[in-house]
Amino acid sequence: MRLYPSLIIIDKHPFFWRLAIFGILFFGLTVMHAPAQSQLKRSRAQLEKEKADIQKRLREFDTILKQTTAQKSNTLGELKAVNQKLDARIKYIGTLNREVLLINREISSTEKSINALEKDLENLKQEYAAMIYTSYKLNQGVNVLVFVFSSSTFKQFYLRMRYLKQYADERKKQVAQMEKVTEELSAERSLLEGKRLEKERILAQERTEKEQLDRLKSEQQGLVSNLTKKEQELRNEIAAAKKQQENLNRLIKSVIEEEIRLAEAESKKSGSRTTTTSASKVPLTPEGAAISTSFAGNRGKIPWPVESGFISKRYGTYPHPTLKGITETNDGVDIQTNRDEPVRSVFDGVVTKITTVPGMGGTVIIRHGDFYTMYSRLKTVSVKSGQQVKTKSIIGTVNTDKNGVSELHFQTWKGLEVMDPSIWLSKK
Template sequence: MRIYRILPLLFFFLTLGSVETFSQTKKSREELEREKAEVQARLREFDIILKQTTATKQTSLGELNALTRQFQTQTKLVNTLDREVRLINQEITETEKKISGLEIQLKDLKAEYSRMIYNSSKLNRGLSIVAFVFSSGTFNQLYMRLKYLKQYSDSRKQQAEQIEKLSAELVASRELLDQKKTEKITVLSEEQKERAELERLRKGQQGVVNTLSRKEKDIQRQITATKKQQEQLNRMIKQVIEDEIRRAEAESKKANTTTTKSAGTSMPMTPEAAALSSSFAGNKGKLPWPVETGFVSQGYGTYPHPTLKGIVQESDGLEIRTQPNSNVRTVFDGTVSKISTIPGYGLTVIIKHGEYFTMYSRLKNISVKVGQAVKAKEVIGQVATNTDGQSEVHFQTWKGLQIMDPATWITSK
């Protein structure tokens, strides 16, 4: 009887452990599925945007940047699928261990149940239950026999229930194991397909690299020219910000009103402007993209090109590739501070958000005017398409005269 008393307790703890493991695995699976869905959505964006590049496209640094980003995203998908396969293998191993444990428990329970019936039969020596009870020599013996029969009946009932539960769980676990094995075959097939796509992209990328490697001097000249254009662009926005600071100071003195100065900007702000600045800062990492669909073809900062040796890229903002004729929209409430045209960057709009400024370049037309108040996601123009067939928006963020990495301000994709 001792084994039987311990078995239900063991069953409880083993079941509790399997529930905890299942909960953790389920959480990992949900995170993995969410990540895979996000990566697949990004790749669909790549396909749509790159397929819509005009027929005039040429082998260029911009095209290589786009292919490199696509290759990196495809690599991430393959890695995600590989992690999914490893997770399924882990689930299969855990399920097999659970089945093995259940089989042992079920075998022990059935053996104990058989021993209970056999021992009871021997104890009764073939007597019926009534004869067994009333053949007692004393009242105390009668009481003990009745108590024993009650315990025996309850124990056998509980034992039968445990056997039934374990049997059902064993069947369910075996079905789950078959399901996991089928799922593994499906994911392995998907991974094989995506690896083939990754290899296709790698060859395409390498072909562009080989072509551009023979044009290193031309590319260096393009980079130098772009750097000069970017310096001109930055001089323009700095001038706009300095003008805004001087205007704010003059208005503050003229009105003799209480204003706020933010550290690092020296810009007097009215309570309304200060509130707008605070709201902008509070939305760091949550601002919408300046286009509805797109991907970053070149990031902020100075760094060596990931695939083209000897080439160093530099950008004070984000280059966001999107579909031709896409609407460009402001990322936050503000006021249009400047509209200008810069060689290499085309039509440019600067929007003031208190002490913060955002800049949108490479537009082909503009639908707002200087001094106009705009709301977040309000369309300010349309993206231009260059001679290489690429539709890109150049996007910058500033706090006063301090330039910032725009990628830390917009939502991640």
């Protein structure tokens, strides 16, 4: 017989093998595409978090700047707030640049996916056309029913029926596969269009941010120019700050030395065991030693003494922001914050000293084993000497000076050794 001579045509028919190969390739493309998409999603999530954090900081700086300029303009406090806002906006523009690059990668990935799907769809159409053509050639001039019922044996009848069913099933699968690829292609094209629109939106936002950045730079330059004209006033402020710093250092050293003396005397009197470290020389009870170990183990993780704010004067010696040839020295950090901002203990400890230092307002010293933290420029104090405090316990509120600047002075010590507080505080 000229038509469907035997069932062996199923094994030899190239369509079935090409369909199987296509299925394997299609699955492989899907598997290879998935990890790349997953990585892009992780990058996107990380970038969105970074943008949200910077936007939150920008809102903080806006609030602090408005409070600072409400009372008096052209002050160092205003310049510091503008500088922080300028740095944050530069970082934010950087995240927008990275977001554009990420979108470009997403667009490229989507375009590759579209090209692959278009190629797959074309292959499927060609395979389907070949299948229809082969079916037509094999069935030319013969009715299917005649072909089936002309079988010479029941086995041949069964095999011909099974073959026709398989052939019909494969045609259905082919059509379903083409429909699936067509739907995926449509979805990818919609996704591509969305990514291109998103890119345009980000680029427009970036242009707006750069305009605001230029205005901030002009504001910064104007502030520096006006502050330079106040040279003598600034020199007097530097001299006063130096004297205040010396008074603070004498205060905390005297407190620590007195505690060492009393602890040693108590130890001799009671015969109890105490320990010291070679660096601090502070006698410690077992409980105090445990707190010291815990404090040391939380380096870089300790919460800030205020919820909102930024470091306006860092630890160490550095050039004055506007006066050439003048340097400033700070044994702690100054944190510019909001008016009446609550001040918190940064760790579990005991309040060892409450006093007022000329020019620095209320001052509280808290002991954490052989570590000490000092909080100055307090408007109010809400703890008592000898009181046990926990991490983030409120100890007072920050003071606002005559220029409208709300700023906390914060120090950390280990025994009689002053340390850089920023190495202990968590990152913002």
